[in-house]
Amino acid sequence: MNVVIKNIIRLILIMFVQVFILNNITPLHQLIVPYFYFIFILWLPFKTSRVALLFIGFLVGMLVDMFYKTPGLHTAAVLLLAYLRPFVIGLLMPKEITEWGNEEPTRFTMGLAPFTTYVIILTLMHNGYLILLEWMNFGSFLYFMGKLIATSSVSLILVMIGELFIHRKTRNR
């Protein structure tokens, strides 16, 4: 299947899960907000150009903001994620990015440990920035730290579940 079409379908499914399922679960605790949608950026192919990443990030953020009615909040966080992604991949992968075909970052193409590191770093960046922005408007530092830890752990669990249970076709290298 064409990479673009595949990713558009994936975006629609991920947005559906985030907006209509995760957003409607009764809150477990005041500190836990389940964020899952940024897995779309994590799963984009290796060779996506940095400019394209930024534009895709902006689009995804605006889509989430449309449903959460928080103009710009998620957009800002996803933009940071999209900007940092190439650097993190560069750190973890010895290869030049242009050498890759249409492969995506998975636990097979990257190896389980580097992939987990990649997910952890970017999840913390995304949630940290998002909650920092929320905290700048109001709230205390303790609240900020608590929410960062609780929300990030839930995000990590969700992303890892997504990675382990959703079968993505990749050629094993």
Added chain:
Amino acid sequence: MRNIFLFIRRYAIFILFLIMQTTALSMLFSYNRFHSTLYGMFSSEVSGRLNDRVDNVYSYFSLREENEKLRAQNAQLLSQLPSGQLFADTTKRLVRDTVKIDSTNSYRQFEFMDAHVISNSVFLQQNYMMLHRGSNQGVQANMAVVGPEGVIGTVIGVSSNMSTVMSLLHRQTKLIAVLKKGSGLGEIVWDGKDPQTLILNKIPKTVVVKVGDTVVTSPYSDRFPPGMNIGFVSAVTNDQETNTYILKVRTAIDFSNVHHAFVVKNKLQNEMDELKSKLNKE
């Protein structure tokens, strides 16, 4: 000059990132005005349509509870009908009325319009709801929104078929409230922590407050009909610095489970606004 171009070329992606980031942040920090912008109206119309489709499915799951709530409200309303009330015979007296206009006739100040809640959130620091009723159906900004059990919020943005409601669970909520027992004017705010607990400030310590007291909307509000339930006092703390209490109020309505709401139209709103603007001019 060449150096400048080289600089721009080298940092093009970073500059693009900065521009986008600034756009996002400027939108974020002007979110109060956001709902009245063209993009805000467009996006609420689009997301509203989608939310409406999905809510069609969701609403099946709560039909039973919804039914029970409506039955309870019906029973309450029926018991208020004049046909169900008796007057003591001794007060009746036949008098030939010489005044041709019935000056004791009441007229309606608040009109309730039924609306369907199609999206809702309780997780965030600023929670909004979306109603499937917009300016085409007579909703205007600043109208009150109440549910069967109590106050929900205020309309802040209207597009042609949808409207956005700022729920009480919002960091900028400020609502004048009174204790149902009588005395004491206070202010309802939300501290962003628990979606079932609001904070009631500014009730003076001269008032006796007990856990379980009902908190209702004040008769001085120009949006909310007086006496609508807001919640019940769940904890009483003395504010050491001032002469007032800080009360925790359990919300009357379960915000995570709202499916129907009423938009309240105050028919005297224009008159009140005119008077206020006259006051401000002087």
